[in-house]
Amino acid sequence: MYKVFVKDIPIILSTQKNIGKQYTAIPLKFARFKKIIKKINNGKLVYVNLYHKNEEKIEKFLREKLPLVEAAGGLVYNNKKEILFIHRNEKWDLPKGHLDRGETYEDAAKREVEEETGVKDLEVKRFLQKTYHVFRRNGEFLLKVTYWYEMYTEYDGDLKPQKNEGIKKVKWKNFEKTQKALQNSYENIKLLFPKEYLTTHPNDRVPQV
Secondary structure, eight states: OEEEEETTEEEEEESOSOSOTTSEEEEGGGOOHHHHHHHHHTTSOOOEEEEOSOHHHHHHHHHHHSOEEEEEEEEEEOTTSOEEEEEETTEEEOOEEEOOTTOOHHHHHHHHHHHHHOOOSOEEEEEEEEEEEEEEETTEEEEEEEEEEEEEOOOOSOOOOOGGGTEEEEEEEOHHHHHHHHTTSOHHHHTTSOGGGGOOOTTOOOOOO
């Protein structure tokens, strides 16, 4: 199953026709992807499932329907089990960015974390997953595919937000603060976290930033 986010609303692409009564199920061969995106942006569509029995065809469909932008980033832990966050566009996010020419996804992820946060001595532990979201640039819809890696560092020096990229803050956050940050984050970012980080008390409120 794939989730392609449009304004934090996921377009589901799956091998199953029936994934829930609330979903509009559309065979992949009949899907008009840009029209679906426009309907979501206009608030006319919320639950949609595009389905095909062959998962490889789903991946191919995604890469053919919109111009592709590839990026890479990191879910970074330190020796206190804190997680590294950036604050940009009034939301908490994880460091990530575009690939340079000839760069591997892993190398791009490490470089972007270093550039956006000032953190050094990163060790890549494992590949996590790819996330997908649609954005608009110069009036054109683009599909961003981000390759995420779990990383570890013992760096305890100063954190330096990359201000020319619009980053206002860089923070290490413990379990409780991570839970609160995720209440003011993006849905595709939440896919990277273990379930316990996404369970908060009903009285918890989004922190002021």
